[in-house]
Amino acid sequence: MNQVPAPHAPPQRTLMGPGPSDVEDAVLQAMARPTLGHLDPLFLELMDEVAAMLRQVMGTENRLTLPMSGTGSAGMETVFANLLQPGDAALVGVNGVFGTRMAEVARRCGAEVVEVKKDWGQAFTPDDFVRAAAGRSFRVLALVHAETSTGVWQDVSGMREAADGCAALLALDTVTSVGGVEVALDAWGVDAAYSGTQKCLSCPPGLAPVTFSARAEKVMQQRTQPVQSWYLDLSLIARYWGGERAYHHTAPINMLYGLHEALRLTLLEGLPARWLRHARNGAALCTGLQALGLELPVAPELRLPQLTVVRIPEGVDDARVRAFLLNEFGLEIGGGLGPMAGNCWRIGLMGAASRRAKVELCLQALQAALADQGHPAA
Amino acid sequence: MNQVPAPHAPPQRTLMGPGPSDVEDAVLQAMARPTLGHLDPLFLELMDEVAAMLRQVMGTENRLTLPMSGTGSAGMETVFANLLQPGDAALVGVNGVFGTRMAEVARRCGAEVVEVKKDWGQAFTPDDFVRAAAGRSFRVLALVHAETSTGVWQDVSGMREAADGCAALLALDTVTSVGGVEVALDAWGVDAAYSGTQKCLSCPPGLAPVTFSARAEKVMQQRTQPVQSWYLDLSLIARYWGGERAYHHTAPINMLYGLHEALRLTLLEGLPARWLRHARNGAALCTGLQALGLELPVAPELRLPQLTVVRIPEGVDDARVRAFLLNEFGLEIGGGLGPMAGNCWRIGLMGAASRRAKVELCLQALQAALADQGHPAA
Numbered sequence: 001m002n003q004v005p006a007p008h009a010p011p012q013r014t015l016m017g018p019g020p021s022d023v024e025d026a027v028l029q030a031m032a033r034p035t036l037g038h039l040d041p042l043f044l045e046l047m048d049e050v051a052a053m054l055r056q057v058m059g060t061e062n063r064l065t066l067p068m069s070g071t072g073s074a075g076m077e078t079v080f081a082n083l084l085q086p087g088d089a090a091l092v093g094v095n096g097v098f099g100t101r102m103a104e105v106a107r108r109c110g111a112e113v114v115e116v117k118k119d120w121g122q123a124f125t126p127d128d129f130v131r132a133a134a135g136r137s138f139r140v141l142a143l144v145h146a147e148t149s150t151g152v153w154q155d156v157s158g159m160r161e162a163a164d165g166c167a168a169l170l171a172l173d174t175v176t177s178v179g180g181v182e183v184a185l186d187a188w189g190v191d192a193a194y195s196g197t198q199k200c201l202s203c204p205p206g207l208a209p210v211t212f213s214a215r216a217e218k219v220m221q222q223r224t225q226p227v228q229s230w231y232l233d234l235s236l237i238a239r240y241w242g243g244e245r246a247y248h249h250t251a252p253i254n255m256l257y258g259l260h261e262a263l264r265l266t267l268l269e270g271l272p273a274r275w276l277r278h279a280r281n282g283a284a285l286c287t288g289l290q291a292l293g294l295e296l297p298v299a300p301e302l303r304l305p306q307l308t309v310v311r312i313p314e315g316v317d318d319a320r321v322r323a324f325l326l327n328e329f330g331l332e333i334g335g336g337l338g339p340m341a342g343n344c345w346r347i348g349l350m351g352a353a354s355r356r357a358k359v360e361l362c363l364q365a366l367q368a369a370l371a372d373q374g375h376p377a378a
Numbered sequence: 379m380n381q382v383p384a385p386h387a388p389p390q391r392t393l394m395g396p397g398p399s400d401v402e403d404a405v406l407q408a409m410a411r412p413t414l415g416h417l418d419p420l421f422l423e424l425m426d427e428v429a430a431m432l433r434q435v436m437g438t439e440n441r442l443t444l445p446m447s448g449t450g451s452a453g454m455e456t457v458f459a460n461l462l463q464p465g466d467a468a469l470v471g472v473n474g475v476f477g478t479r480m481a482e483v484a485r486r487c488g489a490e491v492v493e494v495k496k497d498w499g500q501a502f503t504p505d506d507f508v509r510a511a512a513g514r515s516f517r518v519l520a521l522v523h524a525e526t527s528t529g530v531w532q533d534v535s536g537m538r539e540a541a542d543g544c545a546a547l548l549a550l551d552t553v554t555s556v557g558g559v560e561v562a563l564d565a566w567g568v569d570a571a572y573s574g575t576q577k578c579l580s581c582p583p584g585l586a587p588v589t590f591s592a593r594a595e596k597v598m599q600q601r602t603q604p605v606q607s608w609y610l611d612l613s614l615i616a617r618y619w620g621g622e623r624a625y626h627h628t629a630p631i632n633m634l635y636g637l638h639e640a641l642r643l644t645l646l647e648g649l650p651a652r653w654l655r656h657a658r659n660g661a662a663l664c665t666g667l668q669a670l671g672l673e674l675p676v677a678p679e680l681r682l683p684q685l686t687v688v689r690i691p692e693g694v695d696d697a698r699v700r701a702f703l704l705n706e707f708g709l710e711i712g713g714g715l716g717p718m719a720g721n722c723w724r725i726g727l728m729g730a731a732s733r734r735a736k737v738e739l740c741l742q743a744l745q746a747a748l749a750d751q752g753h754p755a756a
Contacts, residue, residue, distance in 0.1 A: 003434075004645045005427040007404075008638050010420055012412045020631060023413045026385075031632060032410035034390045035401045035582050037710045042388055049383040056381075069584070070448045070609060073627040077609045105608045198628055204413050206447070206584055206630030228606050230483045231448060231455045247715070249451040250576055252584030253398060254409060255633065260386050267382045332415045337625070 013326075014353065016362055017334035018148045018307060019176065020198035020205050021350035023262075027203055030261035031254045038251045046260055047241060047251070053263035054209045057201070057271065058174065058193060059184035065211040066241040067197070067259060068232065069252050072175040075194030075208025077105050078232045079171050080140070083192060083216060085225050086110030088139040091132060091168060093124050097149035097337045098173055102142050109228065111139070120339055121150050121309070123302050126158035133166035139219070140192075141168040146177035148199075149337040151309040151346065152302050153181065160189030169216050175199060178209070179266050179351060180278045180306035191216040197255075200278070200306055202351030203262035206255040210234075266351075278305045281354045285347065288363040292370070297344065306354065309336075310345045313375055318342050321369045329365040391704070392731065394740055395712035396526045396685060397554065398576035398583050399728035401640075405581055408639035409632045416629045424638055425619060425629070431641035432587045435579070435649065436552065436571060437562035442595055444619045445575070445585040445637060446610065447630050450553040453572030453586025455483050456610045457549050461518050461570060461594060463603050464488030469511055469546060471502050471521035474528045475715045476551055480520050487606065489517070498717055499528050499687070501680050504536035511544040517597070518570075519546040523561070524554035526577075527715040529687040529724065530680050531559065538567030547594050553577060556587070557644050558656045558684035558728060569594040575633075578656070578684055580729030581640035584633040588612075644729075656683045659732045663725065666741040670748070675722065684732065686725045687718065691753055696720050699747045707743040 015022045036043040047066075055065050068078050080102070084090060090106040093099050095118040106113045116132040118124055129141055141163040145154050156172065163170040169191040177183050180200030185193055191213040198205035212220070212234070220234060227233040231249065239246040266274060282305025286296060295311040296303070312318055318335060322345075325331040336344035347362060349355075393400045414421040425444075433443050446456050458480070462468060468484040471477050473496040481491045494510040496502055507519055519541040523532050534550065541548040547569040555561050558578030563571055569591040576583035590598070590612070598612060605611040609627065617624040644652060660683025664674060673689040674681070690696055696713060700723075703709040714722035725740060727733075748754075 003430070004642055005431070005638075007642065008408065008411070008424050008427075008635060010411050010414045010424075010635070013414060013418065015413065015415060017415055019628060020413050020415060028410040028412070028632070030386065032406040033386070033388050034406070035393065035398050035576075036388045036391060037393060037395055037398060038583070040391065040704070040710065046386050046388075049386075052381070053383070070452065071627045071630060074448065074609045077607065081607075101608070108604055108606050108608055196628070198413075204630065204632040205416070205628040206633050226486055228486050229455065229459075230479070230486055231452045249449045250397060250574070250583040252449060252582065252633070254406070254582040254636070255584050255630070257386060257388070258632070260383075264382055264385065326418070332418065 011330060014331045014358060014361060016348050016353055016358060017332045018346045018348050019196065019350060021202050021348055022353040023202055023204055024265055024352050026265065027258050027261045031258040033257050035253050038253060039245060043253065044245060046256060050256060050260050050263065051241065053267060057178055057263060057266055058209065058211050060186045060211050062211045062213055064217055064234065064238060067207040067209045067256065069249060070208055071205050072194065072196030072208050074232065075196065075210050076102060076173065077229065078208065078210050078234065079192045079194050080106045080109050081227050081229045081232050082220050082234045083140050083169060084109040084111040085223055089114065089136065090140045090142060091116060091129060091138040091166060093129065093143035095122055095124065095150065095152065096120050096144065096147035098144045098147060102173065121152060121298050123152050123154050126162040129162040130165055136166060138166045138168040140171050141166060142171040144173040146181065146304050148176045148307060149340065151298050151304050151307045153304045156188045169219060176307060179274060181304065182275055185211065197259055197262065200351045201262045201266060203258045206252060207259050278349065278354050281349045281356060281359050282306060282308065284356060285349060285359045285362065288359060292363065292367060306348060306350045308347045309340065310347060312343050312345060316370060316373050316375050320373065324369040324372055325365050329361065331362060331365050389708060392709045392736060392739065394726050394731055394736060395710045396724045396726050397574065397728060399580050399726055400731040401580050401582055402643055402730050404643065405636050405639045409636040411635050413631050416631060417623060421631065422623060424634060428634060428638050428641065429619065431645060435556055435641060435644055436573065436587065436589050438564045438589050440589045440591055442612065442616060443589040445587045445634065447627060448586055449583050450572065450574030450586050452610065453574065453588050454480060454551065455607065456586065456588050456612065457570045457572050458484045458487050459605050459607045459610050460598050460612045461547060461549070462487040462489040463601055466517040467492065467514065468518045468520060469494060469507060469516040469544060471507065473500055473502065473530065474498050474522065474525035476522045476525055476527060480551065499530060499676050501530050501532050504540040507540040508543055514544060516544045516546040518549050519544060520549040522551040524559065524682050524685065526554045526685060527718065529676050529682050529685045531682045534566045547597060554685060557652060559682065560653055563589065575637055575640065578728045579640045579644060581636045584630060585637050656727065656732050659727045659734060659737050660684060660686065662734060663727060663737045663740065666737060670741065670745055684726060684728045688723045688725060690721050690723060694748060694751050694753050698751065702747040702750055703743050707739065709740060709743050
C-alpha cells in the first residue's frame, strides 16, 4: 500500500540564476554534522559565533543580530511585523518585485503604505523619498539595496538624511547584497535590515539574517500591541538568542551549521577581496554578453556585479534556451519577473558561483543555446 | 580585524529530549547533496514525492499538504493565520505549553479565543469542548494530539462531533505524534493539522508539514481579508506547491532533501511497525524508570510512548543531573516547562532514538547520575 520513492539523487548543477547559488562542499558537509539539541552548550556557542560573524558581513555592531528560522522573505516580514503597528505609516520604494513585496507585507501589518514608484531598472535618489514624504512623518522608510528582479544596485548614501527628514527608521533589503558588494549598515545609518543565505553567502536557503539598531529596538519596546506574528516576534526570539536562552521555537540546527561554515568561508576570503572578486567577474560577464550582441537594459553605473539582467533577443524562445542550458550544460540561469518575464534573463554570479571559469562556461553555453535557435550571436 | 572562529565540530550526542531527536546518517547525508534551484524540474519532482509521503504519514488524502518553510511553530501559525480572520472565534484546548501557544497565536490573528482549560498532565474529553462552547459557534476547535510539555496522548475520537456541534473546523497539533503513534487525520475528521520534522520523523528541525481538508480550503477561499502573514499565506504558497509552480519564496532545498529521506525511511519501516516499536520502547522505559523508584506523573493510559515525563526526586538537582548525563554519557534529556520546570524531566524516544539499547543507556545513565548525588535509586 505504501509507495516509497527512490532516494533523491540531485545532479551537480552550476547555479547562475538569482539564487540559490552554488554551495561550497564544506558548507554542505557542515550541514551533515550530527544534530545537537537547541539548548546544548556547544550549540549555544555556535549561535554566538554565527551572530558575531553576521555582524561582520552586515557591517554593524547591532546587539540584535541573528538569523530568523525561515527564508529571506521571513526576514522581510520580521522587519515590518516588529517595527509596524496598525495605524503606522510606511514609505516604501517600489522599483521591482521586492519593493512591491515590502509594500504588501507592510500593508498586511496594518500600516498605511505610501509607495515611492520608479520604473523597473531605475534607482532612487534620496530626493525621491523626500518629495514623496511631502512633509509627513513615517515610522519606516524602506528600500531595496540589491533588487533581485532587476539587477539594480541602489546607492544608500543620503537615505539616512531622507529618513531623518520624515522621522523614520531606515530599513534595507540586503538579501542579494550581503557578501557580494559592500554592506555597511552602521556607516549608512540603517536601523533594520534583513538578508538571505542562498545568494552571495552561498549557503542553501532556509535562514534569514536580520539586524536592528538600538533605535529600532527602542521602537519595538514601545509597542502598544503585540507583534501579530508569534513566530517572528523578536521580543520572544531575542530571549533565546540573548543571554537568557529561553525556549521559543526549536532552531533549525543543521541549517545553522551550514550558515556558520558559509560565514567562515566568507570571512576567511576577506570581505574586500570578496567584493572585488564579484566586481571583476560581473564586469567580465557584461563584456562577454555584449560581445555576443546581447543587450543589458540596466545602466552601467547601476549594475549589480552579482546579478546581470540580459534582454532576450527578438525571436529567441526563453524557455527553450533555459532548458537547453540546463540539459546540455547543467547550467541554471533565471527567467525574468513581472514586466521582465519572457523578455529578460537574470544571470547570477553569487558567492561560490562568481568564478571566471563560470563566466566563460555561461558565455559559451549561451552562445550554443542561441545558435541552436539559429540566432547569429557574436 | 576579522575574527573567524574554527569550524564547528559537534560531537555525536544521543538525543532523548523532547526534540530534536537522533537523526539517521542517511538523512544527514541527504542534506549534503548538491543544491538544486527551486524551480529545477528535478526539485519539483522531489516536492511532489515529499507531499505524497506526508499524506501517508499524516493519514490523509488532502490535496493541500506540504511542508512550510519554518519550524513546527510556523506550522501552528500557518493553521491559525489562514483559517482565522479578525472577529472569528476559536475554541482552544489548553493543558500544556502548546495549547497555551495555540491560544496566543489565535489571539494575535485577531480571533476571540475561548480557552478550554485542563490541568497539565490531563487529557480532554469531547464533552469538555461541548460544555465550553455553550451552544455558540466557532470557526475553529483546536487541540494538541501529543502534548510535548506533559507527555499526554490526547484521544481524538469524538472530537469531530464536538467540532460539528459548534460548526467549527477541527485543528490538531501533531508535532510530536506524526511517525511515533497513529495519526489518521481523515478517519478522525481533522480539517487542519501541522507537524514538525525533528520529533518522530527524525529529521533535523526546519520544516513544518501542514495539511488542510477541502472544507478548510473552502473557508480560506471565502476570506474577506488577506492572511496577515504574507510568508505563511497558503493562497500564495499553494501556487508554488501546486501545478502552477509560481514563485513565492525560495524553498529550503537541502532541508527538503533531508525530509524526503526521513519520510522514505519512515515508510520503508512501515507505519504500524514504527508505531509498535515506539510503543514497546516507551513501555520498557516506563518499567525501567519505575524500577529505579522514579515517579511518572501521567496516568498510564495517557502516556505517550515517545515522550515520558518523570518526576525529579526530592533533593536531586535538575541541572546537575542533566549536565552529568550530557558530559559523562553524551546523553540529552529535557527539562520541564511551565509548572513542570525544575520538578520534572522529559525523556524522548522519538524516531531513530526509539531503540531498546537507548532505553538501557538512559536507565543506566540516570542511575549513575542519581548515585552521583547520593540518591539511592533502585
